[in-house]
Amino acid sequence: MNAIENITIGHTERLRKPVGYTMLANLVNIVPFCLSIEAINVIFRAFDGSGMPLDTQRLWTIFILLVVYVFVMALAERASYRANFRGAYEMxxxxxxxxxxxxRKLSLGFLSRRDPGDLSSMLITDFTMxxxxxxxxxxxxxxxxxxxxxxxxxxxxxxxRMAVAMFIALPLAVGILLGSxxxxxxxSGKxxxxxxxxxxxxxxxxxxxxxxxxxxLLGDKFVRLKNAFAELRRACIRQEALLGPFILLSVTLIRAGLTLMILCGTYLLIGGDLSLLTFVMFLVVGSRVFDPLTSALTNFAEFRYFSIAGGRILALMNEPEMQxxxxxxxxxxxxxxxVSFGYQKKQVLHDVSVTLRKNTLTALVGPSGSGKAPC
Structure with missing residues (x-):
């Protein structure tokens, strides 16, 4: 939950439209998948040895529905696209x-403690992330x-039984990803x-x-820039080399669910506890359902990385303003x-009263030690 608050800069309500429209678009995209399964079911019944003729009328109906539904999907994706990208860039x-x-409202003491490049990075890079x-x-x-x-x-x-075999490795994959x-x-912080x-x-x-x-002072004389980019290269390599195996292992475990489902289905099919049509349907669904899961795991890892940038912005926004x-x-x-002023026992200014007018140029002229600097 902290990651969501960080990436939205404390405004989680901004996610309602993009998340809602994206989920709606994904729900709309399920219908063609269900129609495709029904088409496979119709074709399978015609060639399963039962002697039933091929229901071409039902196939044509499914085809027409799929063609019409393309426009429904386009409308849903258009709304999702506009909600996602327009909302993000407006934010x-x-x-x-x-x-x-x-x-502008922070104290000069705070600004002097921060590197100017750090503040410009927040305005440009962190907001982009x-x-x-x-x-x-x-x-x-x-x-x-x-x-x-x-x-x-x-x-x-x-x-x-087949459903559990398909998703049995999911908790372990999520646990490995959360463990990292x-x-x-x-x-990522480094x-x-x-x-x-x-x-x-x-x-x-x-x-x-x-x-x-x-x-x-060019070339080898200025090594700070060279060392900074060398450290950045090492940090990027460490991040990719150490975090990549966790993501790949999670994806491998997710994909292993399809293999476990095939083994379970084969065992049940040989034992007569599962029909061939049901087994084929699970194969079709299984070949499609793991793609969004793989995408979700990858997006989750990248989302946590981007939330660090949002946390930096949120921490700066919470700095108290100068009151x-x-x-x-x-x-x-x-x-x-x-005004009177002197160096030790020597008095150089005595009972001076003067007004320096706004929008005018005033010159303080005198020998060294005459009190120009205190003025």
């Missing part, structure tokens, strides 16, 4: 403006769970920190390139009333 645009306005998570991963993750859940409930009603959460947050540091060093290099060229009870002065004049 990103409003979030960038809100963050910039919030930065957050909008990608909202538009490409989270709605698809939620929607990809619809078909497997409905398939499991429907197949459970047809033959619970701590490792992913640790490695990779994001290395990426920000590399961006800071690049910005430092570009801003100071005139000075470096003037003093011949004050006094109104800003209407005039910009600077006035000294009876």
């Amino acid at each position: 990103s645009a409003a979030g960038r403006v809100s963050l910039a306005e919030h930065l 957050a909008e990608t998570g909202i538009s490409h991963h989270l709605p698809q993750l939620m929607g990809a769970l619809v078909m497997p859940v409905l398939a499991f409930l429907g197949l459970l009603w047809i033959d619970w 959460t701590y490792l992913q947050y640790k490695l 990779q994001i920190a290395a990426k920000i540091n590399a961006g800071n060093r690049l910005e430092e290099y570009l801003q100071g390139i005139r000075v470096m060229k003037a003093y011949n 004050g009870s006094k109104e800003a002065p209407e005039s910009g004049d600077i006035t000294f009333y009876h």
Whole structure:
């Protein structure tokens, strides 16, 4: 739940439309799949040795329904596309403006403690990652769970043994993926920190390139940029090399459900406890149902990575703004009333009263030690 709050920058209500329309589109896409199963059922009855003729009228009806349903699917996908991408980019645009306005109200002490490249990275890179998570991963993750859940409930009603064999490895796969959460947050945090540091060093290099060229500090003389990109490369390799096996193992376990279902179905078919038509139907459903599950597992891993960027933005947005009870002065004049100043025992200013007018240029002229700097 924290990951969802992070990636939406604290506004989880923004997910209602994209997630809702994506789930609706996935539900709409189930109907052609059911019609295809019915077409296979009609063809199978004509060639199962029962002597029934091929019901061509029913096949033509299914064909016409599929053709008409293409337009229904297009409308559903269009609504889902608009809700996902338009909502994500509107959120990103409003979030960038809100963050910039919030930065304007923070104290100078806070801004001086943060690297300028870090703040610019939040406005650009982190918001890009957050909008990608909202538009490409989270709605698809939620929607990809619809078909497997409905398939499991429907197949459970047809033959619970085959349904359990198909999805028996799912809890183990999800457990392995959840078990890698701590490792992913640790490695992803280091990779994001290395990426920000590399961006800071690049910005430092570009801003100071005139000075470096003037003093011949190019090439091997400036190693901070080289070391920053080397550390970024190592962090990216560590992240991919250590997290990749967990995702691949989870996907392999999910795919193993199809093999277990085939073995279970073969055993039941030989024993006469399962009809051939039911076995074929499970094969057709099984060949299709694991694709959204694989997509869901992959999207879940990427979604957790993008949520780290959202967490950084949310932490900055929660920084207290600089408060004050006094109104800003209407005039910009600077006035000294009876000011006296001296160095040790030597007095250089004595009972000085002067007003420096707004929008004017005032020159302080005098020898060294005459009190120009204190003024």
